[in-house]
Amino acid sequence: MPSNPTPLAETEPVVEPVKNPEHVHAALTRTSSGNEDLRELESGLDSLQSDAERKHRVDWSRILLPVAALVVLVLVWQFYVSLGVKRRDLVPGPLDVVGQMGVLWGEGKLQEAMWTSLQRGLVGFLISVAIATPVGLLLAQVAPLRRAFGPLISGLQVLPSVAWVPAAIIWFGLTDATVYFVVFMGAIPSIINGLISGVDQIPPQFRRVGTVLGANRLQMALQVVLPAALPGYLGGLKQGWAFSWRSLMAAEIIAVGGTIGFGLGSLLDQGRALSDMTVVMSAILLILGVGILIELLVFAPIEKRLLRRRGLLAGSTR
Amino acid sequence: MPVVLENLGKRFGDGAPVLDDVNANIGKGEFVALLGASGCGKSTLLNIIAGLEAPSSGALEVPSDGAAFMFQDAALFPWLTARENIELALKLRGVGKAERRTKAQELLELVHLGAAGDKRPHELSGGMRQRVSLARSLAQDRQLLLMDEPFAALDAITRDLLHDELERIWKETGRTIVFVTHNVREAVRLGQRVLLLSSRPGRVVQEWAVTEEHRTDAGLAGQLTGVITARLREEIRRHAK
Numbered sequence: 400m401p402s403n404p405t406p407l408a409e410t411e412p413v414v415e416p417v418k419n420p421e422h423v424h425a426a427l428t429r430t431s432s433g434n435e436d437l438r439e440l441e442s443g444l445d446s447l448q449s450d451a452e453r454k455h456r457v458d459w460s461r462i463l464l465p466v467a468a469l470v471v472l473v474l475v476w477q478f479y480v481s482l483g484v485k486r487r488d489l490v491p492g493p494l495d496v497v498g499q500m501g502v503l504w505g506e507g508k509l510q511e512a513m514w515t516s517l518q519r520g521l522v523g524f525l526i527s528v529a530i531a532t533p534v535g536l537l538l539a540q541v542a543p544l545r546r547a548f549g550p551l552i553s554g555l556q557v558l559p560s561v562a563w564v565p566a567a568i569i570w571f572g573l574t575d576a577t578v579y580f581v582v583f584m585g586a587i588p589s590i591i592n593g594l595i596s597g598v599d600q601i602p603p604q605f606r607r608v609g610t611v612l613g614a615n616r617l618q619m620a621l622q623v624v625l626p627a628a629l630p631g632y633l634g635g636l637k638q639g640w641a642f643s644w645r646s647l648m649a650a651e652i653i654a655v656g657g658t659i660g661f662g663l664g665s666l667l668d669q670g671r672a673l674s675d676m677t678v679v680m681s682a683i684l685l686i687l688g689v690g691i692l693i694e695l696l697v698f699a700p701i702e703k704r705l706l707r708r709r710g711l712l713a714g715s716t717r
Numbered sequence: 718m719p720v721v722l723e724n725l726g727k728r729f730g731d732g733a734p735v736l737d738d739v740n741a742n743i744g745k746g747e748f749v750a751l752l753g754a755s756g757c758g759k760s761t762l763l764n765i766i767a768g769l770e771a772p773s774s775g776a777l778e779v780p781s782d783g784a785a786f787m788f789q790d791a792a793l794f795p796w797l798t799a800r801e802n803i804e805l806a807l808k809l810r811g812v813g814k815a816e817r818r819t820k821a822q823e824l825l826e827l828v829h830l831g832a833a834g835d836k837r838p839h840e841l842s843g844g845m846r847q848r849v850s851l852a853r854s855l856a857q858d859r860q861l862l863l864m865d866e867p868f869a870a871l872d873a874i875t876r877d878l879l880h881d882e883l884e885r886i887w888k889e890t891g892r893t894i895v896f897v898t899h900n901v902r903e904a905v906r907l908g909q910r911v912l913l914l915s916s917r918p919g920r921v922v923q924e925w926a927v928t929e930e931h932r933t934d935a936g937l938a939g940q941l942t943g944v945i946t947a948r949l950r951e952e953i954r955r956h957a958k
Contacts, residue, residue, distance in 0.1 A: 427902055427938035428931075429884070430877045437881050441829045441844075444875060448842030604792045611767065611786040612809045612857065622805060626796045709795040710839025 499677035523582035535594030560585030573657020585646030593635010597628030725775035737918035750908025758919030800834035
């Protein structure tokens with residue numbers, strides 16, 4: 400039984416002498432008896448505190464709802480056309496457009512235009528990524544560079560890339576170089592901006608951990624900053640793709656002829672020249688369709704996987 | 718002596734000094750609890766020892782290879798699994814690929830998480846995350862381990878267990894540990910020595926030795942906790958207007 404020296408009585412009634420050590424707050428002494436006991440306690444606590452894993456099932460509402468929305472829109476379109484408010488050659492119905500697409504497919508024009516545009520869009524986008532990523536990382540990591548070029552890069556993102564088409568035609572003529580140049584000027588700034596804003600949102604703690612773990616500048620950039628900024632970077636890539644695709648269409652619509660191949664934009668321009676609204680509508684729907692497909696098949700799965708792995712998906716409406 | 722602090726002072730800009738004339742010696746393999754109220758510069762002192770900040774005056778001696786550091790929040794990288802988090806620490810230390818794998822598994826076993834290596838941080842409980850974080854700081858393989866209130870955000874049951882766990886790992890690995898806390902019970906439970914830091918400016922005002930008897934005799938430990946709490950409150954009361 401410990402005797403009580405009571406020198407603290409006049410300062411604070413802090414502790415009573417303990418009569419009965421077993422009843423004392425456990426935090427003061429060892430609470431487990433040996434390694435095995437500790438292991439068992441911890442594994443019990445671990446299983447209590449971590450969630451049971453849930454299996455992901457196919458959620459049909461994810462597929463059925465968008466399809467239903469599409470069906471409703473097409474029905475509204477058909478209904479409007481059947482009211483006969485406008486002349487049929489100015490506002491063709493869904494069936495006319497589908498029929499025209501069939502004709503274009505039969506002529507092989509549809510496949511050619513799709514393939515040419517997709518190929519250019521993807522190649523242009525990938526080269527943009529390859530250029531924008533190191534530049535963005537450099538700007539995000541080196542303060543003087545960022546201060547010097549940051550406003551310019553943001554400004555370039557605001558400038559519509561169509562504005563580059565006349566310049567590109569004068570410099571490169573009616574060649575593929577013109578198309579790619581316009582795509583780069585559209586995509587590169589938005590990828591850089593996405594990466595920079597992703598880097599800005601990194602919790603400062605991550606860099607401290609990197610420093611403590613002994614990362615040098617390059618390791619910090621590649622092992623800590625880039626993966627930490629990945630959600631923002633992916634946002635930038637998505638936007639970069641959208642800009643590439645839009646710039647490409649703009650370039651194809653404006654710059655026709657020369658050695659420039661026949662893309663969806665060219666198809667659209669041809670429809671305009673022939674005043675054939677079904678061709679114009681077909682081209683517009685194909686351009687939109689490609690955009691939706693790339694989002695659904697490429698970006699959405701990557702983004703979902705990324706967010707789920709980081710535990711950021713809970714409670715979102717995705 | 719792995720850590721020697723001599724008349725160490727720190728002030729930010731022209732403000733009042735955060736640390737003033739801090740003196741302490743910490744021996745190899747020692748477990749020192751650095752205790753103080755909020756705002757006493759505990760974390761600043763730890764950052765200085767870790768080399769994350771420079772002192773404004775005085776001298777300090779730390780191991781040439783630096784120190785491992787464990788934060789209050791586990792600060793695990795969310796894009797890596799528990800194992801990959803530990804492997805990254807090994808990689809940044811220059812450990813080869815094959816060895817990283819075995820070493821990471823050993824460290825996971827050491828913190829009793831051998832089966833949870835492939836889980837991501839968000840799938841782990843707070844206590845498990847802190848254990849991965851502990852394993853990661855051990856992966857740095859530094860003699861000196863600095864801990865900045867690592868268990869402050871955990872529930873009491875988990876914290877008690879992690880105290881046992883940390884004591885066991887300390888004994889198994891022979892590390893020198895400086896453990897910052899504002900919890901007197903925690904300081905008495907873990908430290909071989911408790912250093913009390915005053916507030917504004919921070920200075921080591923008193924120290925107590927904690928013996929093996931305190932680890933098993935709750936009465937004795939309770940008494941010491943009382944004494945230290947009284948002294949800490951006296952220090953806090955000094956700042957009353």
